[in-house]
Amino acid sequence: MLGCGTVGTQVVRLLLEQSEEFAARAGARLEVTGVAVRDASAPRDQAVPRELLTDDATRVATSNDLVIELIGGIEPARTLILAAFRAGASVITGNKALIAAHGPELYAAAAAAEVDFYYEAAVAGAIPVVYALRESMAGDLVTSVLGIVNGTTNYILDEMSTKGLSFDQALATAQELGYAEADPTADVDGLDAAAKAAIIASLAFHTRVGLDDVTVEGIRSVTAADIREAHASGCEIKLLAIAQRRDDDHARGISVRVHPALVPADHPLASVHGAFNAVLIEAQSAGRLMFYGQGAGGAPTASAVLSDVVAAAAHRVHGGQAPRESSYADLPILGPEAALTRYQVQLRVDDQPGSLAIVAGVFAEHEVSIDSVRQSAYVGGSRAVVTIVTHRAAVAHLEAAVAGLRSEARVLDVVSVQRVEGE
Ligand code: NDP
Numbered sequence: 001m002l003g004c005g006t007v008g009t010q011v012v013r014l015l016l017e018q019s020e021e022f023a024a025r026a027g028a029r030l031e032v033t034g035v036a037v038r039d040a041s042a043p044r045d046q047a048v049p050r051e052l053l054t055d056d057a058t059r060v061a062t063s064n065d066l067v068i069e070l071i072g073g074i075e076p077a078r079t080l081i082l083a084a085f086r087a088g089a090s091v092i093t094g095n096k097a098l099i100a101a102h103g104p105e106l107y108a109a110a111a112a113a114e115v116d117f118y119y120e121a122a123v124a125g126a127i128p129v130v131y132a133l134r135e136s137m138a139g140d141l142v143t144s145v146l147g148i149v150n151g152t153t154n155y156i157l158d159e160m161s162t163k164g165l166s167f168d169q170a171l172a173t174a175q176e177l178g179y180a181e182a183d184p185t186a187d188v189d190g191l192d193a194a195a196k197a198a199i200i201a202s203l204a205f206h207t208r209v210g211l212d213d214v215t216v217e218g219i220r221s222v223t224a225a226d227i228r229e230a231h232a233s234g235c236e237i238k239l240l241a242i243a244q245r246r247d248d249d250h251a252r253g254i255s256v257r258v259h260p261a262l263v264p265a266d267h268p269l270a271s272v273h274g275a276f277n278a279v280l281i282e283a284q285s286a287g288r289l290m291f292y293g294q295g296a297g298g299a300p301t302a303s304a305v306l307s308d309v310v311a312a313a314a315h316r317v318h319g320g321q322a323p324r325e326s327s328y329a330d331l332p333i334l335g336p337e338a339a340l341t342r343y344q345v346q347l348r349v350d351d352q353p354g355s356l357a358i359v360a361g362v363f364a365e366h367e368v369s370i371d372s373v374r375q376s377a378y379v380g381g382s383r384a385v386v387t388i389v390t391h392r393a394a395v396a397h398l399e400a401a402v403a404g405l406r407s408e409a410r411v412l413d414v415v416s417v418q419r420v421e422g423e
């Protein structure tokens with residue numbers, strides 16, 4: 001074991017407590033031979049026997065059959081994993097940041113050493129999304145994956161939605177409860193979700209997708225007023241990771257992005273509360289598949305790590321190996337302009353005959369099709385608030401339509417433009 005913090009402690013505890021079960025499943029007894037940490041003398045959970053602790057991570061990485069990396073971050077995790085492969089070890093990790101940044105190098109090193117490389121815990125904690133995409137969907141063509149893959153941001157948005165808290169208040173609560181780190185950047189700015197989106201897209205579309213290929217927007221700008229407006233439209237705001245395949249007259253390739261979006265209240269992702277995660281896979285033959293569960297936390301994440309440990313151990317005993325990286329499709333990675341999304345546009349208009357016709361004409365002129373229109377009286381004169389939800393549109397068309405609306409005298413103000421996902 002490399003690292004013994006939130007997740008590692010639970011992995012050691014379960015390996016020791018349930019050793020008979022794991023021996024039966026793997027076909028051989030699994031012995032924890034060493035646990036490398038930064039400070040071997042620091043006080044820790046009593047589930048971790050002190051005699052196993054060491055600060056010699058290189059020795060642990062290079063003298064075992066299986067190496068479980070739960071340090072996190074890029075270095076020294078990358079160097080230790082590469083050393084483990086060279087020493088003939090199979091590696092299990094939950095390190096999405098490392099895979100999103102250096103996946104191809106790690107897959108190639110594992111293949112060259114003819115060992116296993118597993119990372120179920122890297123995406124959505126306990127939920128078996130990696131297995132589903134890599135193995136269960138091997139007989140199908142995935143068309144899109146839509147997910148809530150960051151528990152911290154879902155917790156914050158849920159607190160804002162259910163308790164009317166501001167972003168800052170909800171973030172402070174998340175930090176008090178230990179969901180958000182003291183430096184919450186990776187979560188609230190969408191970087192953690194983006195790393196997971198890159199892994200999801202690579203697996204779903206058999207194409208190498210790195211962190212730089214993901215268009216990212218976090219949740220810092222979501223306000224309590226945005227949430228109230230979302231409720232008025234029958235929606236919740238969720239931070240979504242979206243991986244989409246496009247193969248139409250305008251674009252061929254994949255679009256991968258992370259951003260907040262309105263989700264209709266009757267969509268399954270809208271009822272994902274607290275720090276839970278959920279992933280919706282759409283595939284040509286299977287249709288829709290929904291996965292839901294705990295995306296973080298020591299024991300739930302340990303469950304995913306241990307499933308990989310059992311698989312890698314069984315290969316040592318009985319032969320066989322983990323599926324290799326599959327990037328044969330090598331689809332083009334499309335830029336943010338290729339994202340096809342529904343939009344909700346809120347306008348303040350002059351409530352006169354013909355205003356709605358003018359608004360509809362602007363959308364039509366820019367090839368944006370309207371799905372629904374709702375008008376509410378605006379207090380204080382002959383003005384109305386019109387809320388328009390579009391069908392899926394390219395961002396360039398939507399932006400052109402919004403610019404056109406701004407130049408119409410009857411349109412007093414474009415109040416907000418928000419993306420809508422989930423149908
Ligand atoms: P923690 O920060 O709780 O633990 C990190 C561990 O790594 C600590 O034991 C630390 O030692 C050890 N460590 C740090 N630097 C070194 C080093 N240079 N050499 C040896 N050991 C070192 O992390 P988590 O358990 O939360 O996360 C581990 C991994 O799992 C990460 O990749 C994370 O992204 C992933 N993950 C975590 C989830 C979660 O809910 N926490 C969910 C899904 C994935 P010491 O104890 O001495 O400080």
Ligand code: HSE
Nearest residue numbers: 149150151152295296
């Ligand atoms: N920080 C992550 C989250 C942990 O909030 O979901 C799991 O990757």
